[in-house]
Amino acid sequence: DIQMTQSPSSLSASVGDRVTITCRASQSISSYLNWYQQKPGKAPKLLIYAASSLQSGVPSRFSGSGSGTDFTLTISSLQPEDFATYYCQQSYSTRFTFGPGTKVDIK
Amino acid sequence: EVQLVESGGGLIQPGGSLRLSCAASGFTVSSNYMSWVRQAPGKGLEWVSVIYSGGSTYYADSVKGRFTISRDNSKNTLYLQMNSLRAEDTAVYYCARGSIPAAAGFDYWGQGTLVTVSS
Numbered sequence: 001d002i003q004m005t006q007s008p009s010s011l012s013a014s015v016g017d018r019v020t021i022t023c024r025a026s027q028s029i030s031s032y033l034n035w036y037q038q039k040p041g042k043a044p045k046l047l048i049y050a051a052s053s054l055q056s057g058v059p060s061r062f063s064g065s066g067s068g069t070d071f072t073l074t075i076s077s078l079q080p081e082d083f084a085t086y087y088c089q090q091s092y093s094t095r096f097t098f099g100p101g102t103k104v105d106i107k
Numbered sequence: 108e109v110q111l112v113e114s115g116g117g118l119i120q121p122g123g124s125l126r127l128s129c130a131a132s133g134f135t136v137s138s139n140y141m142s143w144v145r146q147a148p149g150k151g152l153e154w155v156s157v158i159y160s161g162g163s164t165y166y167a168d169s170v171k172g173r174f175t176i177s178r179d180n181s182k183n184t185l186y187l188q189m190n191s192l193r194a195e196d197t198a199v200y201y202c203a204r205g206s207i208p209a210a211a212g213f214d215y216w217g218q219g220t221l222v223t224v225s226s
Binding site: 032034036043044046048049050055085087091092094095096097098100101 | 142144151152153154157163165166167168201206210211212213214216217218219
């Protein structure tokens, strides 16, 4: 199976900060990488698909980049509603896998 | 409007069986790939199983041989039959719709149903 790692596992940031989260795959997954946001007690929400495509309805302050094994999710100006946990997920293999998550909380 | 509503969770003893259901509306389950994803208390997301539009199914190693994913097109419902349940299967189970084009992520999720495996 393809293993996914994320860094950092958690971070503290302030409203207005630029935040970058990294995701790495154990083998090349081309651009088959998706990002989700999850808030406590809620289902995950798709933010970015195919590494850099913004899901409909998602604010443009979210962006994704990368290909192969290394990917990033960037929030250009953190808003109060962005404090949550973020997960990457590969869809290259028929056996999908998620990263361990990055928790973004308030500094 | 696309909606996914899970049901069937509950408290079950180790070794027992449970069947989860995910009723879909606003689209046809057979036209998208559909997955089950679980989340143990305080932990991250774990992909469990997928069924593709053509009927192919795949499972995580942790549930292979014990869980079976299926769908009923006439009821527009996805299922997860869980047998030989273990304590480590305790989690909130979500059904999720695969986006089109394929492999473009899970664009709709249910609210989740809690499965607790304990004696």
